[in-house]
Amino acid sequence: MDDGKMTQIYIMGKAYDVPAGITIMDAMEYAGYRFTRGAGCRSGFCGACGTVYRKDGEYRLEFALACQEMVEEGMHLTQLPFTPAPRVSYVLDELDPYENVLLQFYPEIARCVSCNTCTKACPQDIEVMDYIQAALRGDLARVAELSFDCIQCGLCAMRCPADIKHYHVAQMARRLHGVSASPEPEHLTARLQELDAGAHTAELDELVNMDVDGLKARYATRKVETASEEAS
Amino acid sequence: MNGERKAKLIGGYPAAMRESIKKVEATRKQRLQDGPPAPMSAVQREEVLREWHPDYKADKKRDLLVGPSKGARMPHEVADLLEAYPLVDSREIDLSKPNLDVQVLILGGGGAASVAALFAQYEGIPTDDILMVTKLRHGDCNSIMAQGGIQAADREPDSPAIHYLDVLGGGHYTNRPELVRALVTDGPMMIDWHEKLGALYDKVDGRYLEAHGGGTSRMRMHSAKDYTGMELMRVLRDEVRNVGIPVLEFAPAVELLLDETGNAAGAILFNLETEEHMVVRARATVLATGGFGRLHIQGYPTTNHYGATADGLILAYRAGAQIIDMDSVQYHPTGVAYPAAILGQLATEKLRNQGAEPVNANGEAFVYPLEPRDVEAAAIIRECYGRDNGMTTPSEIRGVWLDTPMIDAIHGAGTLKSRLAAMWMMWNRHGIDITADPALVFPTLHYQNGGVQIDAYGQTDVPGLFAGGEVAGGVHGKNRLMGNSLLDYNVFGRRAGISAATWAKDHAAQGLSLKHVDAYVDGLKAAGVEPTRKAPMILPDYRREAVRTRRLDVL
Numbered sequence: 001m002d003d004g005k006m007t008q009i010y011i012m013g014k015a016y017d018v019p020a021g022i023t024i025m026d027a028m029e030y031a032g033y034r035f036t037r038g039a040g041c042r043s044g045f046c047g048a049c050g051t052v053y054r055k056d057g058e059y060r061l062e063f064a065l066a067c068q069e070m071v072e073e074g075m076h077l078t079q080l081p082f083t084p085a086p087r088v089s090y091v092l093d094e095l096d097p098y099e100n101v102l103l104q105f106y107p108e109i110a111r112c113v114s115c116n117t118c119t120k121a122c123p124q125d126i127e128v129m130d131y132i133q134a135a136l137r138g139d140l141a142r143v144a145e146l147s148f149d150c151i152q153c154g155l156c157a158m159r160c161p162a163d164i165k166h167y168h169v170a171q172m173a174r175r176l177h178g179v180s181a182s183p184e185p186e187h188l189t190a191r192l193q194e195l196d197a198g199a200h201t202a203e204l205d206e207l208v209n210m211d212v213d214g215l216k217a218r219y220a221t222r223k224v225e226t227a228s229e230e231a232s
Numbered sequence: 233m234n235g236e237r238k239a240k241l242i243g244g245y246p247a248a249m250r251e252s253i254k255k256v257e258a259t260r261k262q263r264l265q266d267g268p269p270a271p272m273s274a275v276q277r278e279e280v281l282r283e284w285h286p287d288y289k290a291d292k293k294r295d296l297l298v299g300p301s302k303g304a305r306m307p308h309e310v311a312d313l314l315e316a317y318p319l320v321d322s323r324e325i326d327l328s329k330p331n332l333d334v335q336v337l338i339l340g341g342g343g344a345a346s347v348a349a350l351f352a353q354y355e356g357i358p359t360d361d362i363l364m365v366t367k368l369r370h371g372d373c374n375s376i377m378a379q380g381g382i383q384a385a386d387r388e389p390d391s392p393a394i395h396y397l398d399v400l401g402g403g404h405y406t407n408r409p410e411l412v413r414a415l416v417t418d419g420p421m422m423i424d425w426h427e428k429l430g431a432l433y434d435k436v437d438g439r440y441l442e443a444h445g446g447g448t449s450r451m452r453m454h455s456a457k458d459y460t461g462m463e464l465m466r467v468l469r470d471e472v473r474n475v476g477i478p479v480l481e482f483a484p485a486v487e488l489l490l491d492e493t494g495n496a497a498g499a500i501l502f503n504l505e506t507e508e509h510m511v512v513r514a515r516a517t518v519l520a521t522g523g524f525g526r527l528h529i530q531g532y533p534t535t536n537h538y539g540a541t542a543d544g545l546i547l548a549y550r551a552g553a554q555i556i557d558m559d560s561v562q563y564h565p566t567g568v569a570y571p572a573a574i575l576g577q578l579a580t581e582k583l584r585n586q587g588a589e590p591v592n593a594n595g596e597a598f599v600y601p602l603e604p605r606d607v608e609a610a611a612i613i614r615e616c617y618g619r620d621n622g623m624t625t626p627s628e629i630r631g632v633w634l635d636t637p638m639i640d641a642i643h644g645a646g647t648l649k650s651r652l653a654a655m656w657m658m659w660n661r662h663g664i665d666i667t668a669d670p671a672l673v674f675p676t677l678h679y680q681n682g683g684v685q686i687d688a689y690g691q692t693d694v695p696g697l698f699a700g701g702e703v704a705g706g707v708h709g710k711n712r713l714m715g716n717s718l719l720d721y722n723v724f725g726r727r728a729g730i731s732a733a734t735w736a737k738d739h740a741a742q743g744l745s746l747k748h749v750d751a752y753v754d755g756l757k758a759a760g761v762e763p764t765r766k767a768p769m770i771l772p773d774y775r776r777e778a779v780r781t782r783r784l785d786v787l
Contacts, residue, residue, distance in 0.1 A: 023573050023574070030775075031779075034773060036482060039368075040368055043535065046371060046537065089474045089476065092474070148463075149457075149657075174467075175470065178431055179428065179430040182435060187386055191385070192421065195392070200392045208409040219397055219401035227444075
C-alpha cells in the first residue's frame with residue numbers, strides 16, 4: 001500500500017477501489033464492510049467465507065474462500081456464507097457399515113449425473129464428485145480419504161443440479177469409517193485399564209506434592225525420547 | 233504489499249529473497265547430517281526469555297484498578313476491556329420475564345462448548361434443557377484451526393506423570409497442580425472418546441502415529457494430518473447435531489445474570505442480526521468463550537478466529553470470578569511472515585516436529601526446533617532483532633526461514649503433502665511450494681495462557697458458573713505446550729459440562745439480577761475510570777479509518 005497501487009473490484013455489483021495484493025476479506029473490510037456473517041477463522045479452516053466471483057470478460061463463475069483468495073482487477077464478487085442443506089441425524093453405533101447406509105440416509109446421491117460441478121466449486125480442491133461416486137458404491141474408506149480436507153463451506157451443495165448435500169454425506173462416511181475400519185490401538189486400551197486400576201496414582205501424587213526445586217531437578221534430568229526409539 | 237506485487241516473483245518469491253534461499257539450500261545437506269542445534273539449558277532459556285520475549289516488556293502492562301483480581305498485572309489491551317463500562321444499561325432490561333428458560337446454558341460455539349454440551353446430555357439433562365449460544369457459527373472458533381495435534385500419554389514409554397512434568401516445566405512451574413493432574417490423567421480417556429465418535433487419527437499398523445511437540449520428552453502428539461482441530465471439531469459438531477442439542481448462533485452473551493443468592497443464573501444475549509436482546513435464565517452456566525487473540529496485544533498479528541475478543545473473561549470478571557496468569561501471552565513461534573496477505577496466520581509446529589528447522593537469512597540453524605513455545609519465539613525474535621540475521625520482506629517484515637524441504641528429505645518424498653496438506657495448500661495458493669522452498673516465519677499472537685480461575689471440576693469463583701477451554705486459566709501456567717489446548721478443551725469442557733449438569737439438578741435460579749454489574753460500574757467510577765470504553769468487544773473492527781470516521785448511525 002506504500003505506493004498506493006489500487007485495484008477495482010465489484011462487491012455485489014458496486015465498484016470499490018482497494019489496495020492490490022490483499023485478500024478478498026481484507027478488501028471488503030477496507031471498503032467498509034464489517035462482517036458478522038462471512039468471516040470465521042480467517043485462515044482457511046472453517047468454511048465461513050465461501051465466495052463466488054466472475055472476472056471481467058470471463059464467462060465462468062469461480063469459487064474461493066474470501067480469507068485465502070487475493071483480489072484481482074475487475075473481480076465481481078458476492079459471499080455465500082450459508083447453505084440451506086439439511087442433514088440427517090443418526091446414531092452412529094446403530095449403523096451397519098456393510099449396508100450402504102449413505103444411500104439410505106441420502107438417497108439423492110443416486111441422482112448424481114457426474115457433471116463435476118461440485119468439484120469445480122470446491123475451494124479446497126477436493127475431488128468431490130469422485131467421493132460421491134465412492135459413496136454410491138458404499139466405499140467408506142475412499143470417501144474418507146478423498147473428503148478429508150473438507151471444511152464444510154457448502155459451495156458444492158449450493159451448485160449441485162441434483163441437490164446432493166455432499167459435505168454431510170462425507171461427514172457421515174468419515175465417522176462410520178472411523179468406528180468400523182480402524183480398531184482402537186491396543187496401547188490405548190492398556191493405558192485406560194492401568195488408569196482404571198489406579199496404576200498411575202502414586203506417581204502423580206508424588207509430583208503434585210513436590211516443591212518447585214524438586215520438580216526442576218526432575219525436569220532437568222528427564223530423558224528425552226528420540227525418534228529412532230519409536231521406529232524400533 | 234505492492235512491493236511484493238511489483239517485483240517479479242520466482243516460485244512465489246522476489247529475487248532478493250531468492251538470494252537468501254540459495255544460502256539455506258547451500259547448508260541444508262550439512263544441517264541434515266549434523267542434526268539440529270542442542271536444546272538450551274534452563275539458564276539459557278531464562279536469558280532469552282528475559283531479553284526478547286514480548287511478555288517481559290514492563291511498559292506493555294499495567295495493574296488492574298478494579299474487581300476481584302484488582303492489582304493483577306496484564307497487557308494494556310486486556311486491562312482496557314476490564315476497565316470498561318457495560319454495553320447494556322441494567323435499568324433498560326426487564327428481567328421479570330425471561331425469553332428462554334433452560335437448565336444448562338453454554339456460552340460458546342467451539343470445542344469446549346461442544347464437549348460440555350454433550351457431557352451435560354450424557355449426565356441426563358434433556359437436550360431441550362441445554363442451550364448452546366455463540367457469537368458466530370457453531371464451529372467458528374480456535375479449536376477448528378488447531379493443526380498440529382493433541383497430546384495424550386498413551387504409549388508404553390510414556391505415562392501421565394511424564395506428561396505432567398513436561399507441562400509443568402513448559403509452564404515455568406506456575407501451573408495449578410490439580411488442573412495439570414486432571415489434564416494428563418483424562419488425556420487417554422478423551423482420545424478413546426474421539427475414537428468411539430469416529431474421529432480419524434493418523435495411524436500406522438494399528439498404532440497412533442505420535443510425534444514430539446516443543447518441550448515434550450515423549451512422542452505423544454496425536455494428529456489428523458494437519459487438520460487435527462478441524463477433524464475433532466467437525467466430529468463434535470456433527471454429534472451435537474445428532475443428539476439434537478439446540479444451538480443459537482450469532483447471539484453472543486453481553487452480560488451474565490446472577491440470582492438473588494449470588495449464583496450464576498443465565499445471560500443476556502444480543503442478536504447480531506436483529507439487534508434485539510434476549511434474557512436467558514439457566515440453573516447452571518458454562519463459560520466456553522475462548523481467548524483473546526483479536527485484541528492484537530502489542531500490535532501482533534494473530535492466528536485466532538474473528539471472534540476471539542475475550543468476551544467471556546470480561547463477563548465472568550464482572551460477575552465476581554477471579555482471573556489468573558493474565559500477564560502471560562502465547563506468541564506462536566512460527567506465524568506466516570510472507571506473503572503479507574496472510575501475515576500472522578499459523579505455520580503449525582508440526583512442520584518442526586516433522587523435521588523442518590528454523591534457519592536465519594545466512595542459512596544457519598540457530599535454535600533447537602522444539603523448545604517450548606515461549607523460548608522458541610524469543611529465540612526467533614532475537615535472531616531478527618538482536619543479531620540482525622533475519623530476512624526482510626518487501627513489506628519490511630522481518631522473519632526467519634523454516635526449512636520445510638527438510639521434511640521430505642528426512643521422511644521421503646510425498647511426506648509433507650500427505651501429513652501437512654493444509655500447510656502445503658496455504659502457501660501454494662500464493663505460488664510457493666514448501667516442498668521445494670523454505671517458508672518465512674515470525675512469531676504471531678496465538679493463545680491466552682491465563683484466564684478465569686477454576687478448580688479441577690471447572691467451578692469458577694461464582695457458584696453455578698463453570699468454565700473450560702481457553703477462557704479458563706491455570707492449566708498451562710505462564711506458557712502452554714503444543715497439543716495441550718485441544719486436550720484442555722476436551723478435559724475441562726467435559727468436566728465443566730458434568731459439573732453444570734450436577735449443579736442444575738438441585739439448584740433453581742431465584743430472581744434474576746444485574747446488581748453485580750451496577751456494583752462493578754460503581755467500582756469503575758470510584759477508581760476514576762472515564763466512561764469512554766465499553767465492553768465486551770464482540771467483534772474487532774477492521775474497516776479502514778476513513779470509512780469509520782465518516783460513518784453515520786441513521787438506520
